[in-house]
Amino acid sequence: RKEVEQDPGPFNVPEGATVAFNCTYSNSASQSFFWYRQDCRKEPKLLMSVYSSGNEDGRFTAQLNRASQYISLLIRDSKLSDSATYLCVVNLYTDKLIFGTGTRLQVFP
Amino acid sequence: DARVTQTPRHKVTEMGQEVTMRCQPILGHNTVFWYRQTMMQGLELLAYFRNRAPLDDSGMPKDRFSAEMPDATLATLKIQPSEPRDSAVYFCASGLDQETQYFGPGTRLLVL
Numbered sequence: 695r696k697e698v699e700q701d702p703g704p705f706n707v708p709e710g711a712t713v714a715f716n717c718t719y720s721n722s723a724s725q726s727f728f729w730y731r732q733d734c735r736k737e738p739k740l741l742m743s744v745y746s747s748g749n750e751d752g753r754f755t756a757q758l759n760r761a762s763q764y765i766s767l768l769i770r771d772s773k774l775s776d777s778a779t780y781l782c783v784v785n786l787y788t789d790k791l792i793f794g795t796g797t798r799l800q801v802f803p
Numbered sequence: 804d805a806r807v808t809q810t811p812r813h814k815v816t817e818m819g820q821e822v823t824m825r826c827q828p829i830l831g832h833n834t835v836f837w838y839r840q841t842m843m844q845g846l847e848l849l850a851y852f853r854n855r856a857p858l859d860d861s862g863m864p865k866d867r868f869s870a871e872m873p874d875a876t877l878a879t880l881k882i883q884p885s886e887p888r889d890s891a892v893y894f895c896a897s898g899l900d901q902e903t904q905y906f907g908p909g910t911r912l913l914v915l
Contacts, residue, residue, distance in 0.1 A: 737894055737906035738846070781846070789834045789853060791904060795845035 695720055698794035700782050706800045711772045715797045717765040717782030727758055728783040729767050732796065738781055741767075772801045805829045807907035809895050815913045821883040824910045826895030827876055835878045836896040836904060837863075837870055846894070852878065885914045 700717045707713045719727075727744035742749065744756040744765055755768040765782055782794035808827045816822055828835045836851040850860035850870040860870060867886070872878045882889055890913050896904040 737908055739906065740903050789836075789851060789898065789900070790848060790859065791836075792848075793846040 696794075697721060697792045698782055698784050700794040700797045702795060702797060704798040704800050706802060707772055709772055709774060709801055709803055711801075712768065712770045713772055713799065714769075715767045715780055715782075715799075717767075717794055719763050719765070719782075719784045719792075721784070721786065722760075722763060723786055724763075724784045726785045727756075727765050728791070729754075729756060729765075730781040730783055730793070732779045732781060734778075738793075741780070769799075772799075774801050774803065777801045807895055807897050807905055809893075809907035809910050811910055812908060813911045813913075815915065816885055817915050818886055819884040820914075821881065822885045822889075822912060822914075824880045824893055824895075824912075826878040826880075826897075826907055828878065828895070828897030829905055830876070832897035832899050832905075834898045834900065834904075835872060836898075837878070837880050838894040838896065838906075840892045840894060840909075841890075849880070849893075885912075887914045890914050 697720050729741040730738040731741040732738040742751050744758045748757045753770045757766045777800050779796040779798045781796045783791050785791045810825045834853050837849040838846050840846045849863040852872045855872040869881045892909045892911050894906050894909045896906045898904040
């Protein structure tokens with residue numbers, strides 16, 4: 695079983711739609727959680743951290759459920775520029791990040 | 804605007820040749836990571852350094868891969884001899900302690 699699992703997609707949604715991605719992690723000792731975004735043929739970049747109480751950044755909302763070992767990302771009012779691969783990332787009490795294989799999002803006009 | 808730089812950006816080589824990839828981390832960052840990304844495996848951590856000391860290279864094939872940090876401004880990843888299965892994008896990332904990792908643009912390697 696992979697340490698971080700994501701639905702690879704692709705998710706094809708129209709502009710303006712709301713879309714949600716889910717991620718599960720296997721190690722209950724995981725301490726920090728993130729979503730990274732990777733555009734085609736580019737490097738991954740931090741989108742947002744995920745906090746236990748849930749957090750929002752504009753159109754993006756991240757949730758963490760430690761009991762179920764589950765992380766989610768909600769994107770409201772999708773834009774064409776949101777098209778990318780979204781990587782779920784987890785780490786323990788170390789510098790090491792464990793990346794999921796990513797969920798691909800395609801927003802169409 | 805501080806960034807991680809990597810060279811070369813693209814490399815095509817023949818099986819058996821040595822490949823050296825270089826990374827300049829962001830000034831002041833004390834952790835440096837090497838990742839490999841393929842369609843099948845996603846992002847895999849190969850090795851990482853803290854304050855130039857290697858902390859974990861368990862993700863790296865030991866017989867052909869080596870990673871070093873000769874100084875705080877340079878990290879290298881070498882493959883010798885290279886094989887077609889090494890074809891991938893190799894990313895370097897740097898960070899400060901356990902905070903955000905910043906990725907370089909990657910080196911696209913094709914081994915024929």
